[in-house]
Amino acid sequence: MTEIEIKAHVTDPVVTEKTIRGFASFVGETIKSDVYWRRSSETSMHGHAGSHDAQTITAAIASIMTFTFAILAAVSVIAGADKRIAIGICLGGFAFTSILSWALKRAIDRRRAAGGVIAHEGPTRPVKVRIRDENGAIVVTYKRKELQNDIEINDEREFSIDDRAAFETLITDLGFTPYISKEKKTKTFDWRAPDKTAVTIELSLVAELGWFVELEILADNPDENETARARTALRETITKCGIPESAIESRYYTDMLASLNRPTA
Numbered sequence: 001m002t003e004i005e006i007k008a009h010v011t012d013p014v015v016t017e018k019t020i021r022g023f024a025s026f027v028g029e030t031i032k033s034d035v036y037w038r039r040s041s042e043t044s045m046h047g048h049a050g051s052h053d054a055q056t057i058t059a060a061i062a063s064i065m066t067f068t069f070a071i072l073a074a075v076s077v078i079a080g081a082d083k084r085i086a087i088g089i090c091l092g093g094f095a096f097t098s099i100l101s102w103a104l105k106r107a108i109d110r111r112r113a114a115g116g117v118i119a120h121e122g123p124t125r126p127v128k129v130r131i132r133d134e135n136g137a138i139v140v141t142y143k144r145k146e147l148q149n150d151i152e153i154n155d156e157r158e159f160s161i162d163d164r165a166a167f168e169t170l171i172t173d174l175g176f177t178p179y180i181s182k183e184k185k186t187k188t189f190d191w192r193a194p195d196k197t198a199v200t201i202e203l204s205l206v207a208e209l210g211w212f213v214e215l216e217i218l219a220d221n222p223d224e225n226e227t228a229r230a231r232t233a234l235r236e237t238i239t240k241c242g243i244p245e246s247a248i249e250s251r252y253y254t255d256m257l258a259s260l261n262r263p264t265a
Contacts, residue, residue, distance in 0.1 A: 002219045003143070003154040004230040008238060008247040010203070010211035017187065017203055019242045020213075024189035024201055032184045033133045036254055037176040128254070129171060131164065138164050150250040151231050180257050183207040193233040201241070209256055212249070213241055 010016045130141045141158040161167045189201040202214040215237050217230045238248070249256075 001156050002222055003156045003216060004151065004219060004222070004227065004234065005154070005214060005216040006151045006234045006238060007212050007214040007249050008243045009249055010213050010243065010247070013203060013205070013211045016211075016213060016242060019240075020189050020201055020203060023240060024191035027188040027190055029185075029187045030134055032182075032186060034182040034184075035131050035178050036180045036182070037129045037131065037171055037178050039127055039175045039177075129176060131168070133164075138162075140167065145252070147250060149231075150248045151234060152252075153227065180254055182253055182257060191237060193237060195229060195233060197230065197233040199233060199237050201237070206253060208260060209253065213238070213243055215241075 128142070130143075132139045132141065138161050139158055140161055141156060143157070144155040146153045184204045184206050186202050186204040189203070191199045191201055193199055197217060200216040200218075202216070204212050204214060206212055215234050217233060219226055219230060222230065235245075239245075
């Protein structure tokens with residue numbers, strides 16, 4: 001299941017709730033207690049993944065180009081060309097390959113710095129698992145996250161467990177450790193956008209971070225057109241909630257909480 005969502009800060013939760021109740025249906029109220037686990041051994045490794053990718057690409061191209069010029073030099077000697085010509089081919093090829101590799105690596109680094117690579121929880125972020133306690137029900141969630149223009153597009157996998165202690169023992173043996181916790185007091189509402197898209201609206205008080213409104217649309221393997229429609233529906237709905245675009249928050253809750261230098265869960 002793909003989860004497409006957006007969240008924003010709320011300055012006046014009373015007014016915002018009144019606005020939401022004016023067009024959406026109230027579903028219920030709950031407390032969600034989350035603990036996030038990650039494989040700590042991956043943190044430093046993944047922190048350098050981007051530079052390793054650029055180095056791998058440029059090294060491969062340099063090897064191919066160097067081999068090509070070496071072949072040209074050998075062919076020229078076999079064909080009876082002066083050795084100085086062969087040496088010139090080798091030196092010129094080396095210089096050309098060095099310049100090309102430098103230019104390519106610089107282009108890749110610039111593209112990455114300019115946001116050409118979408119932020120996601122793939123090779124550049126450590127693998128995380130969330131264990132949630134909601135009204136006594138324990139749910140494990142794993143997401144592959146992407147962030148596109150302030151909107152999260154997450155490939156989500158989750159399942160319920162009966163024995164939390166046993167599961168925590170399992171993932172501990174797999175190298176995971178708890179690193180941060182989060183608690184949300186949430187009021188949930190349902191709403192159908194004008195195009196009939198089902199939107200879940202959550203008005204939440206997140207401990208240590210304050211009030212937020214979160215909008216979520218669930219889709220089963222959406223294509224680009226479906227994703228675009230969902231993004232439009234989310235932005236239209238957040239405006240309907242009375243939330244200005246300047247209040248939209250693109251950071252993940254875990255990153256926001258980590259920035260507070262809280263103790264490990």
